[in-house]
Every structure is written in C-alpha cells, then in structure tokens.
Amino acid sequence: xxxxxxxxxxxxxxxxxxxxDLRHATxxxxxxxxxxxxxxxxxxxxxxxxxLYEMLNAGRGVEHFAFDPAQAMSPLPRTxxxxxxSAFLNHGNIMEEAxxxxxxxxxxxxxxxxxxxxxxxGPCDDYPLHSEADNGDFEGEFAVVMAxxxxxxxxxxxxxxxxxxxxxxxxxxRAHLFRELQMGFGFINAKPATxxxxxxxxxxxxxxxxxxxxxxxxxxxxxxxxxxxxHPNGREMDWSFxxxxxxxxxxxxxxxxxxxxxxxxxxRAAREVGSACLAEKRALEKITTGDSSTPFLxxxxxxxFEVLGADGQSIFGAIDxxxxxxxxxx
Amino acid sequence: xxxxxxxxxxxxxxxxxxxxDLRHATxxxxxxxxxxxxxxxxxxxxxxxxxLYEMLNAGRGVEHFAFDPAQAMSPLPRTxxxxxxSAFLNHGNIMEEAxxxxxxxxxxxxxxxxxxxxxxxGPCDDYPLHSEADNGDFEGEFAVVMAxxxxxxxxxxxxxxxxxxxxxxxxxxRAHLFRELQMGFGFINAKPATxxxxxxxxxxxxxxxxxxxxxxxxxxxxxxxxxxxxHPNGREMDWSFxxxxxxxxxxxxxxxxxxxxxxxxxxRAAREVGSACLAEKRALEKITTGDSSTPFLxxxxxxxFEVLGADGQSIFGAIDxxxxxxxxxx
Numbered sequence: 162x163x164x165x166x167x168x169x170x171x172x173x174x175x176x177x178x179x180x181x182d183l184r185h186a187t188x189x190x191x192x193x194x195x196x197x198x199x200x201x202x203x204x205x206x207x208x209x210x211x212x213l214y215e216m217l218n219a220g221r222g223v224e225h226f227a228f229d230p231a232q233a234m235s236p237l238p239r240t241x242x243x244x245x246x247s248a249f250l251n252h253g254n255i256m257e258e259a260x261x262x263x264x265x266x267x268x269x270x271x272x273x274x275x276x277x278x279x280x281x282x283g284p285c286d287d288y289p290l291h292s293e294a295d296n297g298d299f300e301g302e303f304a305v306v307m308a309x310x311x312x313x314x315x316x317x318x319x320x321x322x323x324x325x326x327x328x329x330x331x332x333x334x335r336a337h338l339f340r341e342l343q344m345g346f347g348f349i350n351a352k353p354a355t356x357x358x359x360x361x362x363x364x365x366x367x368x369x370x371x372x373x374x375x376x377x378x379x380x381x382x383x384x385x386x387x388x389x390x391x392h393p394n395g396r397e398m399d400w401s402f403x404x405x406x407x408x409x410x411x412x413x414x415x416x417x418x419x420x421x422x423x424x425x426x427x428x429r430a431a432r433e434v435g436s437a438c439l440a441e442k443r444a445l446e447k448i449t450t451g452d453s454s455t456p457f458l459x460x461x462x463x464x465x466f467e468v469l470g471a472d473g474q475s476i477f478g479a480i481d482x483x484x485x486x487x488x489x490x491x
Numbered sequence: 492x493x494x495x496x497x498x499x500x501x502x503x504x505x506x507x508x509x510x511x512d513l514r515h516a517t518x519x520x521x522x523x524x525x526x527x528x529x530x531x532x533x534x535x536x537x538x539x540x541x542x543l544y545e546m547l548n549a550g551r552g553v554e555h556f557a558f559d560p561a562q563a564m565s566p567l568p569r570t571x572x573x574x575x576x577s578a579f580l581n582h583g584n585i586m587e588e589a590x591x592x593x594x595x596x597x598x599x600x601x602x603x604x605x606x607x608x609x610x611x612x613g614p615c616d617d618y619p620l621h622s623e624a625d626n627g628d629f630e631g632e633f634a635v636v637m638a639x640x641x642x643x644x645x646x647x648x649x650x651x652x653x654x655x656x657x658x659x660x661x662x663x664x665r666a667h668l669f670r671e672l673q674m675g676f677g678f679i680n681a682k683p684a685t686x687x688x689x690x691x692x693x694x695x696x697x698x699x700x701x702x703x704x705x706x707x708x709x710x711x712x713x714x715x716x717x718x719x720x721x722h723p724n725g726r727e728m729d730w731s732f733x734x735x736x737x738x739x740x741x742x743x744x745x746x747x748x749x750x751x752x753x754x755x756x757x758x759r760a761a762r763e764v765g766s767a768c769l770a771e772k773r774a775l776e777k778i779t780t781g782d783s784s785t786p787f788l789x790x791x792x793x794x795x796f797e798v799l800g801a802d803g804q805s806i807f808g809a810i811d812x813x814x815x816x817x818x819x820x821x
Contacts, residue, residue, distance in 0.1 A: 172531065172746075201502065239571045239746065241609035244679070265673040273679045275605045279571035279746035291643065291742035313621065313819055334742065343595040346577070347677020349603045353743045412621035412664065412817075413683045416502075416569065416609035487742075489643055 297458030301437030316403030375401025391435025589774030627788030631767030646733030705731025721765025
C-alpha cells in the first residue's frame with residue numbers, strides 16, 4: 162500500500178491512498194483523515210485503506226484524481242519522535258579519516274541521534290536555507306515509521322512494529338555540525354527541517370528490496386542539478402532496523418508515529434557508486450588530493466532523490482527540490 | 492490561568508482548567524478538548540478558558556470537581572518537539588571539575604539538547620526504571636511551552652511566543668550519559684521518559700517570579716523520600732528564555748507545542764541551597780572528599796518537586812512519584 166499526505170492548509174494535512182504507479186490517488190477519509198490517525202490505530206484502519214488501494218490499482222470502484230507530488234507534504238508532516246541513526250559505518254569511517262575526527266563509539270552500539278519532528282518540509286517545496294555560509298549539505302536516507310513499541314522490546318519484536326518505509330533528505334549544515342559534534346550534546350543548529358519523500362509505503366511494496374536481513378536492498382539515486390551524484394545501496398547497513406530500534410527502545414517506549422532514519426546511505430565502493438551526501442564526496446576528495454573541490458549547497462541548487470524497484474518504477478516518488486534564500490515572513 | 496490534562500484513556504488526554512489554589516477543576520471542552528488543540532490556536536481559544544478560570548476562582552457560574560493531581564498526565568502528554576537546555580553553567584562547571592570533563596563549549600552559545608517528546612510520564616505515576624545499574628538520577632527544571640515561532644526570530648520575538656510555564660523532572664541515566672556525551676551525538680539511552688508537573692500556568696501566574704530579565708526567580712524545592720534535597724533558584728540562568736529560544740530558532744521554525752526546558756536548576760551557593768539532581772551533589776562530594784556518598788536512584792525512591800509562589804502556595808502542583816522496577820507488559 163502507498164500513502165501520501167496532501168497539503169490542505171492544516172498542520173497534519175489530508176491522507177490519501179496512492180496507486181502503485183503513483184499516477185492516481187483517492188481520499189483516505191473516512192477510514193483515516195490523517196497519517197497520524199492511521200498509525201495510531203493501524204490494525205483497525207489499514208485493512209480499509211488496503212481495499213481502497215487495490216480498487217485504485219485496478220482502476221475501478223473508487224473515485225480518484227491525478228496524484229501530484231508537488232501538492233504533497235511529508236507523509237507525516239510532523240510527528241512525536243524522529244531519531245536518525247548513523248547506521249552505515251562506512252560513512253563515519255570516511256569522515257573520521259578525512260578530518261582526523263576522534264569519535265568515541267562503543268563497538269556494537271549504533272549511533273542514534275534524537276531529532277526534531279515538529280516541522281518537516283514537503284518533498285517538492287522550495288527549501289529556505291538560512292545562509293550559504295552554513296555549508297549546507299543533503300543526506301539521502303531510508304526511514305521506517307513505527308506503531309507503538311514497548312520498552313525493552315527485542316529486535317524481532319521491534320521489527321514487527323514497522324508499518325511504513327519512507328525516503329528522506331536529511332538536510333545538514335556542516336559549519337554547525339562539527340562544532341556541535343565536538344561539544345557532545347547532539348545536533349541543534351546543524352539540522353534544520355527534514356524533507357521526506359512524497360509517498361510512504363508498506364514494506365511489501367519493496368518486494369525483495371525489503372531484505373530478510375532487516376535492511377533495504379535498493380539504491381538511493383541522488384542527482385544534483387540534473388547530474389548523477391550517487392546511487393549507494395541500503396544493503397550495507399551495519400545494523401538491521403530491528404537492532405537499531407531495540408537499542409532505541411532499551412529503556413523507553415516508542416509511541417506510534419516514531420520515525421527512525423538510517424543515516425546517509427554509504428557503500429564501501431563509494432568511489433564507484435557515489436555518495437548520498439556532499440560531505441562524504443568532499444571527504445573522499447580530501448583523502449585523495451588533500452583538498453575538496455565539490456562545493457556545499459548554493460542557493461538555486463536542485464536536488465533529487467529517488468528509489469526504483471526491480472521493475473524500474475519509482476517506489477516512493479521523488480524528493481525534488483530547490484534550495485532558496487530564506488526570507489523572514491515568507 | 493492554570494491548566495492540566497486528565498487521563499481519559501486517550502493519548503492526548505482531556506484538558507481542564509484548574510483553580511489558582513489547585514483545589515478545583517472544570518472541563519475545558521468545548522473551547523479546547525486537548526492542550527495541543529489549545530496551543531495551536533491559542534489566541535482564539537485562550538480567552539474562553541480565561542473566563543472559565545475566573546469563574547472557577549470566584550466559585551460561581553461554572554460546574555467543577557475536585558482536582559486530583561494523581562489523575563493528571565503531563566500537561567502535554569506528548570508533543571512534537573522537546574528541547575532541553577543546560578542553561579545553568581554552574582551545574583556544568585561543577586560536573587566538569589569533579590569528573591575532569593573536557594566539554595568543548597563555544598562561549599556565548601548555550602547548550603541545547605534535542606529530546607524525545609512521544610511519551611511523557613504523569614506527575615504522580617510510578618516511574619518504571621529499567622535497571623538500577625543505569626545510575627538513575629532526577630533533574631528538577633523549569634520549562635516553557637511555545638506558540639508558533641518563525642525561523643530567525645530574535646530573542647524578544649521568541650519570548651513573546653511563550654504561552655505556558657511548567658516544571659519537570661528530567662530523569663537521567665548517568666551510566667549511559669557519560670558514554671553518550673563522549674560520543675558526541677547527544678542523548679538516547681541516557682534520557683528515558685520525562686515527567687512534567689501536573690499544572691501548566693500562564694507566565695502571569697508567577698507574579699514577580701516571572702522576571703523582567705526573562706528568567707524565573709523562584710525556588711525549585713526538591714525532596715527525596717521526604718527529606719529536603721535542595722531549593723536552588725531559577726534566577727541564575729545564564730541565558731534568558733528568549734536568548735535560548737532564538738538560538739534554537741536560528742535556522743528553523745518552532746511549531747506550536749515546542750517545549751524548552753532550562754536544564755537542572757543550579758546555584759553558585761549549591762553547598763548551601765542544595766541541588767536539583769543527584770549528579771551535582773555527588774560531584775560536590777567528590778570535589779570535597781574525593782568520593783561520592785549520595786546514592787543514585789534506587790527502586791522505591793520517592794521524589795517530590797514543587798515551586799511555591801510569594802504567597803507560599805504551590806504554583807504548578809507537585810511532581811510526586813516513586814521509582815519502581817520495570818516489568819515488561821505492565
């Protein structure tokens with residue numbers, strides 16, 4: 162099943178069911194008016210939406226309209242918890258090598274970062290960047306959305322609470338990030354609003370891309386200003402989603418709507434398959450030549466993130482957005 | 492005006508108006524069914540609740556019932572953003588001296604920590620502590636609740652968006668905290684569910700305690716198992732609320748319901764007025780004697796946090812809770 166939230170001027174938007182080919186949509190109300198309502202009461206409400214989805218794909222029995230990702234908000238326009246992992250150790254290793262960072266990780270314990278979830282940005286909305294001097298960057302990632310998950314649930318029980326999969330651009334401001342990382346208390350100014358792809362999908366929509374090892378075996382295709390930038394594969398994640406979630410739930414409940422991101426997708430063959438963020442490419446340049454030539458985000462930059470299934474069709478739709486100067490009151 | 496959220500079995504509870512003396516309450520519906528609904532639409536809905544509050548205090552014109560803090564959830568049982576500051580440098584200085592920590596702060600930039608907001612705990616609910624070996628601790632703090640605050644708002648504009656004041660016990664697990672602080676990515680396992688006081692109040696309820704300097708000039712009275720533990724005053728905060736909020740809003744919007752905590756209240760005269768957390772008392776012991784004698788939280792410990800106004804009456808009601816063993820499925 163594929164779902165999206167259209168902008169209707171309200172904070173939580175309007176939930177719609179989207180056809181597998183992303184061409185059509187139908188209203189999810191009265192089964193569920195918003196994604197938050199659905200995720201809180203998934204078992205009762207999802208079957209009704211699945212029926213709508215099947216009718217929509219068959220092209221009969223349900224009113225529908227053209228799905229326009231430009232009208233989409235993030236599938237959850239806001240939620241009550243967002244945690245981003247750094248689950249591809251390869252990325253951290255490249256960064257630590259290039260910048261001689263001394264990150265004191267504990268072997269076996271994944272890096273998880275608590276993040277804000279009050280104001281996500283739409284997938285095709287212009288993105289207001291406060292300042293070019295902040296060394297703006299993107300990070301192409303996968304994420305999962307959780308139903309209620311009790312404290313101390315083991316990995317398999319956590320994985321069983323995954324309801325939806327999404328993609329995101331975890332916009333990052335590197336000028337703040339290094340300062341905040343050194344300080345130890347996580348990210349505040351380093352992480353402005355996060356942007357999720359237009360469509361959230363149930364794991365079965367990934368087919369064999371939803372691996373039995375609890376990882377996503379699909380490529381995150383990133384382009385900058387129409388030029389290929391990278392297509393790293395999610396399969397090299399160093400922990401499964403269940404393992405990441407169990408660490409997060411060690412001593413607290415995760416309530417419905419919790420989003421867990423993977424961290425920027427990164428592969429050991431990064432020099433061939435490319436990266437999903439500027440910082441990693443810049444770090445590889447620095448390791449090779451002593452300097453970085455790829456520029457950070459500039460106003461006017463257009464970024465696109467998309468994942469294709471085995472059939473070559475877009476699974477989540479594309480994040481396709483421009484970075485623009487911030488204007489107060491705009 | 493004073494407001495609380497009673498547990499009605501729903502995730503966001505039921506909003507009630509509470510009398511100034513905390514003895515009576517009246518239903519806030521149909522003006523606002525939940526605190527979230529109120530904070531999103533404050534200007535339209537607050538006047539109606541203010542009228543109910545005045546009638547309730549006068550003891551006429553409105554149906555009411557006895558207010559029982561044991562039935563209260565956190566005033567916002569969940570929200571979309573919770574950020575906790577470490578705004579009393581005195582506390583950090585003591586910790587750094589005792590444990591030879593090298594925290595790389597940038598002078599002038601306050602420490603802010605992004606936190607989870609999906610599952611707050613009620614003020615009198617038994618608190619399930621996963622393990623005594625986690626070195627459990629409490630932190631008595633003040634917090635403010637925000638209306639929508641646009642990106643890049645200056646301190647005065649941020650302060651003008653403060654709608655409510657609360658108290659909290661920011662439960663902390665020190666065994667995880669030092670490990671996570673060293674790693675740099677903020678707190679995950681170090682911070683289980685947070686507990687807010689039963690009643691949220693508009694700033695005017697603090698009287699002269701709501702200082703013209705944007706700080707709270709009131710004592711956070713903490714007792715452990717019925718014994719005085721400390722009563723540090725909020726006036727020594729090293730930044731005003733407006734300054735803290737402006738740093739947070741530097742490059743992102745803060746949406747309605749955002750909670751900003753002060754960090755554990757701490758005074759330079761800590762040896763006389765006491766502390767609002769165990770770690771600070773233990774650190775002072777270590778500085779003096781080379782060792783710490785005050786134990787971390789043990790199962791069965793009962794903690795109480797309360798703030799009295801100039802008239803000696805409780806402003807927010809008390810957080811008064813016991814720490815109990817965690818039982819899966821309980």
